[in-house]
Amino acid sequence: MPSGRVKRQLEPAPFEFFLDRGLGRYNVAKMLRSHGHVVHVMADVYPDGADQTMDDPDWMLDVDNRGWVALTKDASIVRAHRNDLESSSLRMFSLDSSKLTGEQMAARFELHLNRIIQRCSKPGPFFDVLHARSIERRYP
Template sequence: MISPRFFVDRSLGRVQVPRLLRDRGWDVITLAEHYGVPGDESILDVEWLELAGSRGWPVLMKDERIRYRKAEVEALSRFHVRAFCLTQGNLNAQAMAECYILHGAAIWREATRDGPALYAVSRTQVRALPLV
C-alpha cells in the first residue's frame, strides 16, 4: 500500500519523528518544511488545519485535547481534516514514531476515507474520537 501524504504538527518535532516515519515508508511533510523556520512556530492551528484539509493531507499530532478547543474542532470539520493524535504526551521521538508505525495499516486506511475525523493513537489501539 502506498502511504498517503501526512502533515506533521510541530508537537511531534521537526526532525526525528518525521525521519523515523520516512524510514518506514511514510510520506510526510512537516510544518517547518512547509512554512519554514521559524515561521512554523507562529502559524495558528486553524491555519495549518485549513492547509492540510485543502491539500487532503491527514494530520499526525500529539495534542489529543484539540477536541476540546472550539476553533480547532470547527477547522477539522469545516476543512474535512482526518487527524491522528497520540494519547501519551511524554513519549520520546522513537516511541512516538513507533506508535504510528505499529498501527500504520489502520491509520493509512482511515486516512484515505472521506470526511473529518479525529483518532486517538496509543501503543495498543487506534480509536475514533467524537468531534465534540
C-alpha cells in the same frame, strides 16, 4: 487451466503526512519515509520560525486543502477546534500522550500505521487518538 500469469496486487499510493510541531522533525518523519510515505514537517512547510507562531486553525485549513493526513500529539485539538474540524475533510491522528520521546512517538505511529492507512481510505473529517494498544475515534 492456469495461464501462468501471476496477479500482482497494486501497491497503495503513498500518503502525504503533515507533522505538527510537537512531533519534531526527525524520528516520526524518518519512520514514515522508511515506509514509502511523503512527509511534510511543519518547520519545512512554514519556515523561518513561522511554524512557532502558526495557529492550529490556520495549518489545519492548509493541510485540509492539500489533502494531507495530519499527525499531532495534541489530543486537545478536537475540543479546542471542533468547528474547524467539522467544516473540513481533515483526517487527523493524535498520540494519547505528549510526554513520549521522539523514538516512542515513532514507534507508536509505526505500530498503528496499517490501521491509519486503512482509516485514511475513508473520507474525513475524523480525529483518532492512538493509545498503546488501540485507536479511539474522538470525532465524529
